[in-house]
C-alpha cells in the first residue's frame with residue numbers, strides 16, 4: 164500500500180459542517196484509529212475516502228492517485244476495502260455467496276451486477292479464495308450456511324470477509340465491535356491484529372470501544388465537531404487535554 168493522505172478536507176451538508184479542514188495520513192501497514200464523540204464526522208470521513216461523498220474542499224490521495232476523481236467501485240479496485248457498521252449482507256444467502264460479492268469489485272464491470280459471464284474455472288477460483296478468507300477469519304465452518312441463521316459476531320466477520328475479498332491493501336472498518344459481547348470483542352481485536360500482521364493490510368478503524376482502540380492502534384486521529392483535535396500514538400492522545408475535554412465535556 165502507498166500512503167493515504169487526506170489534506171484540508173471539508174464537507175458541508177447545507178449549513179452543517181460535517182468535516183472542517185481535516186488532514187491526516189494513514190501509513191502503509193499501520194493500524195490507524197479514527198475516534199471521536201457521536202456526530203464528530205467519522206462516518207462522513209469514511210464516506211469521503213470510499214468515494215460515496217464528494218468533499219466541498221480538499222484532497223484525498225492514495226499515493227499519486229487522486230481518489231476524489233473516482234467512483235466508489237474504482238476506489239475499491241485501487242485497494243481500499245470497507246466493512247460496514249450495519250452489515251449490508253443478505254441474510255438469506257450463504258456466507259460464501261455474501262463473501263463472493265466482494266470479488267465483484269475485482270472484476271471489470273462486476274460479474275454479478277454487470278452480467279459479465281465468468282468461466283466455471285474463474286468461478287471456482289473466486290469461491291476457493293472466498294473460502295480461504297473465511298478460514299483465515301475463523302468462520303470457515305459456517306461458509307455454506309445462510310448468514311441469517313448465524314450469530315451476530317459471525318455475520319460481522321462475514322462482512323469483514325466480504326471486504327477482504329476485494330483484496331485490499333487498506334481496510335476500512337466502521338465500528339466493528341458494535342453489538343459484540345466482551346469475548347467476541349477480544350476475538351475481533353486479535354483478528355484485526357492478524358489482518359495487519361499476517362496479511363500485511365493497513366487498517367483504518369472507526370470504533371467507540373476505547374479499550375479496543377487503545378490496545379491495538381498504533382496511530383489515533385481524534386475528531387470533534389468535524390475537526391482534528393489530536394493525532395498521535397494512543398499514549399499521546401489519551402492524555403491530550405483537548406481529547407479529555409471532548410470526551411468528558413470538562414476543562415482540564
Ligand SMILES: Nc1ncnc2c1ncn2[C@@H]1O[C@H](COP(=O)(O)OP(=O)(O)OP(=O)(O)O)[C@@H](O)[C@H]1O
Pocket residue numbers: 176179180181199200201202203204205206207208
Ligand atoms: N447525509 C447527510 N446529510 C446531512 N447531514 C449529515 C449526513 N451525514 C452526516 N451528516 C451530519 O454530519 C455530522 C457528522 O456525522 P457523522 O455520521 O459523520 O459522525 P460520526 O462521528 O460518524 O457519528 P457516530 O459516532 O454517531 O456514528 C453530523 O452532524 C451528522 O448529522
